[in-house]
Amino acid sequence: MSASSVLVIGGGIAGIQASLDLANAGAHVYLIEKAPFLGGRMAQLFKTFPTNDCSTCIEAPLIVEAHRHSNIDVLVDSEVMTVAGKAGDFKVKVLKKPKYVNDNCTSCGDCFDACPEAVPNEFDVGLKLRKAIYLPFPQAVPSTYTIDRDLCLNKGHLIACEKCLEACEVENCIDFEMKAEMLDLDVVSIIVACGGSVLDPRSLENYGYGKFENVITNMEFERLVSASGPTEGELIELEGMESPKRITFVLCAGSRDVNFQGYCSRVCCMNSIKEALLAKEHLKDVEITLLYMDIRSFGKGFEEYYNRAKEMGIKFVRGKASDVTKEEEHLVVRVENTEEGKIEDMETDMVVLAPPLLPAEHIGDLAKVLDIKLDDDGFFKMEQVNVLPLRGTKEGIFLCGVATGPKDIADSVAEASGAASGALSYAEKREHPIVDIPEKGGEGEPRIGVFVCHCGNNIAGVVDVEDVAGYAGELPNVVHSENTLFACADSTIEDIINTIREKDLNRIIVAACSPKTHGDLFMDALIEAGINPYLFEMSNIRNQCSWVHADEPERATEKSKTLIRMSVARANLAEPLIAETSSVTKSALIVGGGIAGLTAALDLNAQGIDVTLIEKQEELGGRLRELHKLSPEGIEASKLLTQKMKDLLKSNVNVMTSATLDDVKGYVGNFQVTIKSLEGVTTKDFGPIILAIGSDLYEPTEFGYEDYENVITNLELEKMMEEGPIEGKTISFIQCVGARNEEYPGCSRYCCETGIHQAAQVAEDNKVNFLYKDMRTFGKGAEENYKIASEKGVRFFRWTEQPEFDGNEVKVQDVFSDMTLALPTDLLVLSVAMRPNQETVEKLVEVLKVPLSEEGFLMEKHVKLGPVESSIAGVYLAGCVSGPKRLDESVSSASGAAAKAAALLSKDEILVSPIVAFVREDNCRWCARCSEVCPYSAIDIVEIEGGKVAWVNGAMCTGCGACVVECPTKAMILKGFKDEQIEAQIDAMMGELA
Amino acid sequence: MSWDPQILVFACNWCSYGGADAAGVSRFQYPPDVQIVRVMCSGRVDPGFVLRAFNKGADGVLVTGCHLGDCHYQDGNYKAEKRVEMLYTLLGQLGIQSERLGLEWISAAEGQRFANVITDFVGKIRRLGPANGGEGP
DSSP: OOOOOEEEOOOSSHHHHHHHHHHTTTEEEEEEOSSSSSSSGGOOOOOOOTTEEEEHHHHHHHHHHHOTTEEEEEOOSSEEEEEEEEEEEEEEEEEEOOBBBTTTTOOOHHHHHHOEEEOTTTTTTTEEEEEEEEESTTTSSSSOOOOOOOTOOOOTTTTTHHHHHOOSTTTTBBBBTTEEEEEEESEEEEEEEEOOOEEOGGGGGGGGBTBTTEEHHHHHHHHHHHHTTTTTTTTTTTTOOSSSSSEEOOSSSSSSSSSOOOOOOSSSHHHHHHHHHHHHHHHHTTEEEESSSSSSOOTTTTHHHHHHHHHHHHHEESSEEEEEEEETEEEEEEEEEEEEEEEEEEESSSEEEOOEEOOOOOOHHHHHHTTBBBTSSBBBBBBBBBBBBTBBBSHHHHHHGGGGOOOOOOHHHHHHHHHHHHHHTOOOOOHHHOOOOOOOOOOSSSOEEEEEEOTTTTTTTTTTTHHHHHHHHHTTTTEEEEEETTTTSHHHHHHHHHHHHHTTTTTEEESSHHHHHHHHHHHHHHHTTOOOGGEEEEOOOIIIIITTTTHHHHHOOOOOOHHHHHHHHHHHOOOOOOOEEEOOSSSSEOOOSSSSHHHHHHHHTTTTTEEEEEEEESSGGGGGGGEEEETTTTEEEHHHHHHHHHHHHSSOEEEEEEEEEEEEEEEEEEEEEEEEEETTTEEEEESSHHHHHHHHOOOSSSSSTTTTOOOOOOOHHHHHHSOOOSSSOOOEEEEESSSSSSSSSOOOHHHHHHHHHHHHHHTTTSSEEEEESSSSOOSTTTHHEEEEEEEEEEEEEEEEEOOOOOOOOSEEEETTTTTEEEESSSEEEEEEEHHHHHHHHHHHHHHHHOOOOOSSOOSSBTTTTTBOOOSTTTEEEEEGGGGGOOOOHHHHHHHHHHHHHHHHTTTTTEEEOOEEEEEEEGGGGOOOOOHHHOOTTEEEEEETTEEEEEEEOOOTOOOOOOOHHHHSSSSSSETTTTHHHHHHHHHTTTOOOO | OOOOOOOOEEEEETTTHHHHHOOOOOHOOOTTTEEEEESOOOOHHHHHHHHHHTOOOOOOOEEEOTTTTTTTTTSHHHHHHHHHHHHHHHHTTTOGGGGGGGEOOTTOOOOOEEEEEEHHHHHHHHHHTTTTSSOOO
């Protein structure tokens, strides 16, 4: 049996995440990418908001994992040509273009230096040059070079430039005869993660892009400040090459704009704030101004980030720039400052435009190939915008990320996992790679083999590798030493395997490049040779010697010897490490029966998984039961809920209502959960737990909510609208009630959109005032509803000072008119903030020790790349448990959580990394300092005969080693990084080798 | 007689070791007076390791890790920060100039920063001269 295959179109972060979720659940994946490398737009970013995480650092491990995953076939330079058949049985033709360089490439770069042809590099948005043979960026995966044949001078027999071929020292590497291939793939389902494109900024003529050098786009700015960018992170003007003294960011440069795109591009506010902060970091005295229409900092931690930017002295001016001109040495941006009510001409040195995100290039062709529809904006159409946001208009085809509209990384990643969940329901056959890791090799005296790599000329050009290999051969316990042209070449790997067997080696050192990029390759060779992979050491003499001490060859050679001596010291003390396994209970628990819980339950049920869903109320449906008509299309909530309930009735989901979580013991794959219900208390075993506990709504004390009968919340208005028509009144809405204030800085994300939708509905028969701070209608169709509301006569007022209500009139200091207005009001509607589900969250903190954000929502594993996982392995997050979400976002994250749970449940047992802490029980005085510092609650103090002892749960330990340092009696050991090993390395550095 | 310092650098697997790799890939040059020991997390650096290095004759020790807030293990770098602060006091008591111990945050993308940090630290140690009070530069 071989696993069912799924096709993933697009190798950006969404496609990578979807592929990993599918592959980790045992499905086989064809990951198709048009470009010669994986990573997409995220790889081009320097940092990500709101944490300023380095983008490459967090994306690269996922790229490498996808590329190395034995369930994933990565096809770069490839495009889908035709799709036939139907869900469960699609026939796909894929065209794979030749790279002209095969997998023997060691990415040494000798060909690059030799190539005579250069053009601007697409990766650096043209700010840096590349050759005809190139690697788009240093961390690119696959790391094989690629030849751009349009640029290459070698056109068959006409001109025979073969400079790259002459420079290449690897056998059978560059191949001008390589041909395009047409591949036939059988897949059960398809995920479209094609991303989007960006408006060509040259069409933004009034902003002077293309005319003035110092008018640049945000992506150009990103490359300019990037440490790995064309200026190595030095922020300079393109004209004049000096540091700018004034930078102006122009937001909505083509978004929310009748002449270009009507919709909001969702990412530009935060991205521009991030870039403004980066500029401030680079140039302390730079003056920065952001021109905006509304700041849409709607995500978790976004508002705080925005506030930080204001504190850092970044100036925010509300108004859309109308044009950019040049006067002598500087640029002039004209803007209507809507707060001051005047037209301003602002002098600046650099203008950074945020052009709109558009559908992917050729999306129409792809829609035809897939036979699915596009929406009015030209993105892929969702089957239903509220509760089926990840399904295309044809069965078996799923959508995620920017394929359906502009989106940030975190939202794209959550959707990618969600799309994987859908695609998995067609993948009946699952298979996991069999890992059989040899245990032997540690016994007896160390017999060390050292392989010193030339890396072509990369190491040998500086370091005297023969001298180094000779030196290594003289070190104690080293029984074999040799130098080799390319250690990572297939032929050398064979040689290493044979030498291990012939000379009975039990420790291997490769002195070459980085263990982070090449370690796994050599560890696999050890496995093949039949010895434990943890008996392997790497001396990084390329990245740490030859490449960085190029002018001091003698000292680089000496340093290489020292590095090898240190590796020998470590290897002497290396032990075989065996990953322990842990069983998985084949049943999932879902806590919460709102739309998120229901979605997760049905997703898992569709994969034939045993699911129990508990709901604390008597009825299922959660918040959806209380809503009338849903934004943006006005579909009735009850209709969608009824459909879900029908699906649930047909399913095998075990539903318990009036049931609460009472206690949780155990760990990933093996949770013992005590549930309290009307029938009493039961304890059941579960593999994963999905938390879909929803949120509470803020109970207002302001605006006389408790005193006046005509003050209601937005939720109460829903009920009122359902009960009958509201006519002839003056209705005022106040937004941000209980949100975006000092006590509670976060934006609740859902309420501008729903407020506008409500206002547009009641505006037919009533007079409506809408009082807001920033209009955050960023969801699909929401900006359009904003326009409709305005056309229906809704009057808008913008406030920064909180309005007041006396029962009859709303007093507001209106920012637009700069006047205090008294608005007669019959009905005041308060759009209230989402708050954590306090009671349940407290329980979860008690029983699961989940960490909380400052606002009391559960923390995600990673705010960008782990949005549906908690920091506790095996516990996943669906819906508003981790922060306010709109309906479709709750549904997407619920499906995402289901995909994570499905991956865990697809395995009979899980492997635990062997680099974990271990207790020497004799030394332990159970002081519990270790368990206090453990960030993962992996250590408990347990009773044993004659006392107590610390106990490490290997399934929860991540191997950070914090406990080892903390232990006062040296009872804690970190396997693979023992104190003795590090101490021996230090001694060896200073010349002592035991 | 010329003297070259011996400097030990602890680098965490996720950030600063990656920074060192990135410095290599981009060929950012720095002085060869440092040797890197890779640990999974800067929070793994035992104060005993630092003392041992000085005891064995190291002229400087530099602990590096992820930027605060970026730790792969949530807060290991904060732990490292506390331990280094404790070491500053202790080194003074042991008669070792506390400037010989450094703490720096370097991300995996900051190749240039890695090279700069090393260059600066090596320069500082060279100015301080040998730790054992032997012949200076």
